[in-house]
Amino acid sequence: MSKKRVQEDSDSDIDLSSTDEELEQPQLQTNDEEPEIVDVDFDFFDFNPEIDFHSVKNFIRQLFGDDNVDIELSALTDLLLEEGHVGTTVKTDGKGGDPFSILSVLNLTKNLKQTAVSKLVDYILAKTSKSTEFNIMLRQLLKQNSKYKTGLIFSERLINMPVETVPPMYKMLLEEMEKSEDSHEEYELDYFIVVSKVYQLVASEADKLLDDSNKRKKTKTADSSKKEMDYFHYEDTVLEKNSTNYGYFNYNRKVQESDARRVFTDYGIEPKMSLILLTKAQLSKAIVEMEQQFPPF
Structure with a gap:
C-alpha cells in the first residue's frame, strides 16, 4: 500500500551504493563539472514479504556492519516481514521496486524465545x-518476564538518501503501532532500542611510515581528533539528545582496515555501532523535533 509521496529537487543524484561501499570509493566532483539536477519522487509503502525480503535482509546486514555474521539475518527479516507487521519502505519505482530506506520495529520482549532474537539480545x-x-538497564528490560516491553527499531537507508524522509517514517511507525489490531500484545512498547552507526576519524597507518618529525606532527593531529565522531544517520543527534542512554561500541570483527575506508587526506575511517535507548514518550518528543529540524522539501 502506498502511504505518502515526498518530492525532492536536489543538486545531487541518489547513490545506490551501501554505506561501506561509499566510504571505499568516494565520488568526488571537480569544480568544472556542472551539478546534475535530479527530480525524485519518494513513495512510502508497507513492507511486502513477496518483494522486499532480500533488500530488507541487506539493510539489516549493513546496519550491523562487520558483525553481521553474528546476526541471524534471514530469521530477523522473516520476523519483520510477518503479515500485519508495522513499518515503512521508501521506493521510487512503485510497489515492485527496491527499497531505498526501511524503518520498522521488532518486539524483543514477545520474541525472546526465538533463537534469532535471543542471540541478538545476547x-x-x-x-x-x-x-x-x-548494561544494567538493558538487562532489566530484556530479561524474561520483564514488566516492561521493549522494541528494537531497524532504520537503515542508502547512503545519500535525504534525512528529510526519516521524520515521516517515524511518525507513521507510531501511528501504525497505535492503530494495529493486535496493538495491546505486539506494539504497546515501553522502551525502544535504536541500532545505528557512527564513524570515527583515525590516524592512517600510512602516515606512521613517514620520518620521525612528520610522524610526531601527524600523531599530534590525530590525537586531537580521537574523540571526533560523525553520523551516518543525522537524526541520531535528535534521538541521542532525548534518550535515556546511548553509547558507541567497537565491532567484534574487523573485516576492513581503516585505511581501506580512507576518504580524507590524513585520516582513515573507523565505523562504530551506536545503541540508543528511549522511552515511548522520549521517542515521540524526538519525532516532533526531527520534523522541525529536518522539514519536508
Whole structure:
C-alpha cells in the first residue's frame, strides 16, 4: 500500500551504493563539472514479504556492519516481514521496486524465545558490558518476564538518501503501532532500542611510515581528533539528545582496515555501532523535533 509521496529537487543524484561501499570509493566532483539536477519522487509503502525480503535482509546486514555474521539475518527479516507487521519502505519505482530506506520495529520482549532474537539480545548485552549503567538497564528490560516491553527499531537507508524522509517514517511507525489490531500484545512498547552507526576519524597507518618529525606532527593531529565522531544517520543527534542512554561500541570483527575506508587526506575511517535507548514518550518528543529540524522539501 502506498502511504505518502515526498518530492525532492536536489543538486545531487541518489547513490545506490551501501554505506561501506561509499566510504571505499568516494565520488568526488571537480569544480568544472556542472551539478546534475535530479527530480525524485519518494513513495512510502508497507513492507511486502513477496518483494522486499532480500533488500530488507541487506539493510539489516549493513546496519550491523562487520558483525553481521553474528546476526541471524534471514530469521530477523522473516520476523519483520510477518503479515500485519508495522513499518515503512521508501521506493521510487512503485510497489515492485527496491527499497531505498526501511524503518520498522521488532518486539524483543514477545520474541525472546526465538533463537534469532535471543542471540541478538545476547549480542547487545555483550556489546554494552563495559558501560555498566547502560548494561544494567538493558538487562532489566530484556530479561524474561520483564514488566516492561521493549522494541528494537531497524532504520537503515542508502547512503545519500535525504534525512528529510526519516521524520515521516517515524511518525507513521507510531501511528501504525497505535492503530494495529493486535496493538495491546505486539506494539504497546515501553522502551525502544535504536541500532545505528557512527564513524570515527583515525590516524592512517600510512602516515606512521613517514620520518620521525612528520610522524610526531601527524600523531599530534590525530590525537586531537580521537574523540571526533560523525553520523551516518543525522537524526541520531535528535534521538541521542532525548534518550535515556546511548553509547558507541567497537565491532567484534574487523573485516576492513581503516585505511581501506580512507576518504580524507590524513585520516582513515573507523565505523562504530551506536545503541540508543528511549522511552515511548522520549521517542515521540524526538519525532516532533526531527520534523522541525529536518522539514519536508
